[in-house]
Amino acid sequence: MAGDEPAPDVGTARTAGTGFERIDWTAVDDADSTVPPAAVAAEALVFFSLVAAFVYDYVILANEAPTVGVVGWDVTGVEWLLVVVLAIGVFHAALPLARNRRLTAYYWRQFQKNRAAVVSLGFLGFVFLVGLVGPLIWTAPNEAIDYAAAYQPPVFAGGSWAYALGTDAQGRPLWHLIVYGMRVSLEVGLISMVFAISIGTVVGTAAAYFGGYVDEVLMRYVDLQQTFPVFILLLLLIYLYGASLLLIIALYGLFSWEGTARLVRSEALQRGEEAYVRAAEAAGAGRWWTIRRHLIPNVSSTVITAATLSIPVFILGEASLSFLGFGDPDVFSWGRTISAGRSDLPNAPWISTIPGLFLFLTVLAFNFVGDALRDAIDPR
Amino acid sequence: MGMEWYVVRRVAWAVVATYLAVSLTFGLLMVTPNAGADVAAAQAAASGQDYDAVRERYLERRGLDRPVEEQYIDYITNILTFDWGYSFSQGEPVLAAIGDAWVYSAQYFVPAIIISALLGYGIGLYSALNRYTPTDYLGSFVAYFGISIPNFWFAIVLILLFGVVLRLLPTFYDSSVALLSVQNVKQLLMPVVVLSTASVAGQMRYSRAQAIEYARSAFVKTARAKGASEWRVLTRHILRVALVPLSTILIADVLAVLFAGSFIIETIFQIPGLGRLALEAIQQKDTPLVLATTLIPVFIAIIGNLLQDLAYVALDPRIDYGDR
Numbered sequence: 001m002a003g004d005e006p007a008p009d010v011g012t013a014r015t016a017g018t019g020f021e022r023i024d025w026t027a028v029d030d031a032d033s034t035v036p037p038a039a040v041a042a043e044a045l046v047f048f049s050l051v052a053a054f055v056y057d058y059v060i061l062a063n064e065a066p067t068v069g070v071v072g073w074d075v076t077g078v079e080w081l082l083v084v085v086l087a088i089g090v091f092h093a094a095l096p097l098a099r100n101r102r103l104t105a106y107y108w109r110q111f112q113k114n115r116a117a118v119v120s121l122g123f124l125g126f127v128f129l130v131g132l133v134g135p136l137i138w139t140a141p142n143e144a145i146d147y148a149a150a151y152q153p154p155v156f157a158g159g160s161w162a163y164a165l166g167t168d169a170q171g172r173p174l175w176h177l178i179v180y181g182m183r184v185s186l187e188v189g190l191i192s193m194v195f196a197i198s199i200g201t202v203v204g205t206a207a208a209y210f211g212g213y214v215d216e217v218l219m220r221y222v223d224l225q226q227t228f229p230v231f232i233l234l235l236l237l238i239y240l241y242g243a244s245l246l247l248i249i250a251l252y253g254l255f256s257w258e259g260t261a262r263l264v265r266s267e268a269l270q271r272g273e274e275a276y277v278r279a280a281e282a283a284g285a286g287r288w289w290t291i292r293r294h295l296i297p298n299v300s301s302t303v304i305t306a307a308t309l310s311i312p313v314f315i316l317g318e319a320s321l322s323f324l325g326f327g328d329p330d331v332f333s334w335g336r337t338i339s340a341g342r343s344d345l346p347n348a349p350w351i352s353t354i355p356g357l358f359l360f361l362t363v364l365a366f367n368f369v370g371d372a373l374r375d376a377i378d379p380r
Numbered sequence: 381m382g383m384e385w386y387v388v389r390r391v392a393w394a395v396v397a398t399y400l401a402v403s404l405t406f407g408l409l410m411v412t413p414n415a416g417a418d419v420a421a422a423q424a425a426a427s428g429q430d431y432d433a434v435r436e437r438y439l440e441r442r443g444l445d446r447p448v449e450e451q452y453i454d455y456i457t458n459i460l461t462f463d464w465g466y467s468f469s470q471g472e473p474v475l476a477a478i479g480d481a482w483v484y485s486a487q488y489f490v491p492a493i494i495i496s497a498l499l500g501y502g503i504g505l506y507s508a509l510n511r512y513t514p515t516d517y518l519g520s521f522v523a524y525f526g527i528s529i530p531n532f533w534f535a536i537v538l539i540l541l542f543g544v545v546l547r548l549l550p551t552f553y554d555s556s557v558a559l560l561s562v563q564n565v566k567q568l569l570m571p572v573v574v575l576s577t578a579s580v581a582g583q584m585r586y587s588r589a590q591a592i593e594y595a596r597s598a599f600v601k602t603a604r605a606k607g608a609s610e611w612r613v614l615t616r617h618i619l620r621v622a623l624v625p626l627s628t629i630l631i632a633d634v635l636a637v638l639f640a641g642s643f644i645i646e647t648i649f650q651i652p653g654l655g656r657l658a659l660e661a662i663q664q665k666d667t668p669l670v671l672a673t674t675l676i677p678v679f680i681a682i683i684g685n686l687l688q689d690l691a692y693v694a695l696d697p698r699i700d701y702g703d704r
Contacts, residue, residue, distance in 0.1 A: 326662075
């Protein structure tokens with residue numbers, strides 16, 4: 001252990017041994033563990049109340065009644081999932097980062113070396129915030145239809161400040177369409193990512209650790225899934241079942257984890273050979289204990305990078321589907337707005353180009369941040 | 381285990397994968413209500429006939445009221461004997477419709493693959509050997525740009541710029557133009573550029589990373605020490621080993637990019653190729669054609685993966701077959 005690192009609090013575990021120091025390792029483990037019992041309890045409480053609220057919304061509240069009456073927000077199925085994903089993010093990303101100040105500061109210094117990535121992170125923070133609270137501030141595009149205000153150009157092309165980014169063929173302000181599109185992209189990117197990364201990590205570590213037939217069966221399945229082009233499968237399933245945002249998100253989550261599984265497997269295979277895993281096994285640690293305590297934390301840098309770089313793929317995929325007309329007809333995806341503006345390209349080019357610019361910048365920012373994260377947390 | 385055994389196993393796996401993919405489509409069709417029957421029945425109901433009776437007759441005529449196992453055997457046999465049914469939306473057998481369409485897809489698909497492979501690997505290898513030079517940074521910028529730009533938006537911006545504002549290129553594809561003519565090249569220019577941009581970026585990033593790994597290895601240093609020229613080091617030493625992982629991404633990722641891209645490009649530029657055929661089939665609920673346009677990319681992917689694994693055998697003598 002390096003000199004400047006704070007030593008784990010083992011004082012209570014130390015007993016006055018004769019000759020050798022005697023250490024109660026379970027106590028050390030508990031003290032060393034980054035998750036205090038209070039956080040676990042809080043997480044359990046949050047998830048319990050989420051489940052309760054979900055049941056209340058679906059069983060007791062009528063279908064049309066808004067869930068949060070004050071702001072008139074009727075939480076949909078996808079939005080419930082987003083809330084769950086955000087809660088997971090708070091407890092498994094934000095809290096650990098806030099607790100390990102020193103490590104966070106170190107990563108931040110590494111990350112800051114990449115100027116483009118810092119700017120990208122700022123832009124993504126903006127998209128995240130606007131996508132999250134924007135729909136509560138600005139009215140839904142369909143409530144803002146105003147045929148008198150159709151085809152208003154954006155302010156830099158001679159338009160008025162009332163419609164800063166212009167309006168579309170039905171007079172809907174483009175900014176409203178973009179804000180609602182941010183929400184859709186946020187949902188698709190984050191929820192699919194959590195699905196895909198969780199499945200990929202579990203499958204990858206299981207294959208690496210158990211080996212033999214488990215490995216063979218899991219990896220053959222991964223081969224098969226990799227062969228089947230996801231986009232084609234999505235089109236087939238949308239053809240058979242009809243388009244909904246939930247279906248698109250679920251399908252992306254369930255059918256695009258094979259890359260992560262492969263990465264995690266090869267990483268875990270290397271880690272599995274290392275001394276600390278051997279030591280844990282020699283000390284009598286069970287399989288799940290070894291996987292949970294030693295393998296998964298040590299492949300996390302791979303997983304975090306893969307997670308960040310998978311988000312733009314999902315966002316682009318959903319936008320492409322919507323562009324082709326296979327998106328959810330009830331949500332205002334950027335792809336849908338871009339597609340709708342195509343027929344007005346010669347006379348109102350802003351309808352297609354401005355939402356596309358936001359889509360492009362969002363995807364670009366995720367790619368910058370993902371690569372900078374890889375450089376920051378993955379020393380190789 | 382010897383090489384022959386490995387090849388046999390790979391071919392066997394391709395057969396199994398094909399069988400599973402075909403079975404999967406059958407399973408999906410079985411658990412969902414028949415869209416074609418619903419359309420036919422709805423049309424009949426609109427003209428005053430009994431909805432359920434028409435629906436049943438529709439199913440009966442296509443043998444869809446028989447036991448599942450009988451239908452399954454029939455289905456597999458038909459697929460394997462290339463009896464893929466009749467497409468009502470195109471008014472011809474499914475395979476004939478595909479035979480008409482693939483020429484249009486190949487016209488921009490093949491140039492895009494060749495351009496993206498040459499440019500992607502070329503720029504990737506060049507930046508790996510000239511790291512932190514302006515050219516390398518330019519290459520990285522192009523790679524980020526290509527990966528991040530939504531190809532449908534890129535196509536729209538190109539049409540706006542070159543078609544609407546500058547009026548240099550036609551804004552959509554005209555299938556009456558002769559195959560070998562300047563006009564045809566001009567109208568294929570934008571589709572090829574859009575499609576290759578996305579796959580160039582992926583290949584460039586990957587080949588750069590691979591070549592950097594090998595550029596520091598002992599055998600490359602040895603070759604340099606023996607006085608081999610940079611060109612010889614690149615082609616005989618780095619490329620020889622890097623080709624193995626590079627062929628992986630060429631098949632797996634590029635095929636995926638191109639399949640998804642072909643739907644979008646054919647929609648935007650109105651090219652009557654396979655992507656458009658698939659979309660029309662979905663919109664018109666033409667199930668035999670939907671199946672065919674789903675299975676063909678899957679078969680191509682399976683064969684591609686098989687060829688790639690067989691190429692491994694030829695390219696890299698170090699592979700341990702016992703491990704696979």
